Amino acid sequence: MVEDEDAVLALLDDEYARAILAHLTSEPMSVDELCTACEMSDATAYRRLNRLLEVDLVTEKQEIDPDGHHYKRYAATVEAVTVAFADGAYEVDVTRSTTDPADRFTELFEGLS
Template sequence: MARVNEEVREISGLLADDTAQQILVETNGDPMSAEELSDACGVSPQTVYRRLERLQEHDMVTEAVELDDDGHHHKVYTATLDRVTITLTADGFSVELSLRERMAARFTEFVREVRDR
């Protein structure tokens, strides 16, 4: 029971954080770099990276490498969180995250499967 309650506390605490919320909202449409998120959220890049790390631990955002017009590459992040369900059970609370799979992630997985055959 303690593990379930800890997970509920961790996820609800993360989602209660203003910066984490804004990162999810900002990346819900188009992928954004940490620098873009820093500007959009009005916080330091270090703060953005810390929140991104925590969001990635729960698969709420994905990371991809994007090539710019100059041939440089940088990481971009996209929200995958669709829904959070917290349920009261006889043992306490449980949390379930509903995640959506992005087309790029599906394509990457397809390429890996084909390559590994």
Template structure:
């Protein structure tokens, strides 16, 4: 899907080195805030602030990973696929293309209901 976002907000988020590192890491596989903090060498508060900014722009999707031991946690996956900026007749225009959630790297084939059922079966 593609849309015309607020150019200033878009460039503001993408100009942030930490936000770009998070997008880069989560474009490979969904990661938890703890994993992002370790891989990107930043504090957890920094990670969470950037996650919120990226989610506001709809560049990240949050998912809940269900664990059989009951320890559920959030992971984040980049939804940003492409950004383009053009200048036409004196006006800047930005377009964002987001990835289809079904094609995210590391996407489980099972839906949430199937994963939940498997969790209970393994107890």
């Protein structure tokens, strides 16, 4: 069971949060890449990413580009969200990715080399 079921459901009701999650299931991305892919502003992306981080639906990793600048890449930690209704209540279940996000970052980095 998810710690904050209402927060997860509210996020999934948001089109930008859903778009971010959809794109991050294919590969880790920076905010700039997400803004381009999802057609949103930086401010919108950062707000949604912060909310997604709070409920552990994404993870972040600090990267250093060849010029020495720091930036973050984000990856989805979720494969599925299920909502079950029974006995006058509901329960939200989050299925986490079987691939460790750190491994996904390593695979991405090695693919660039």
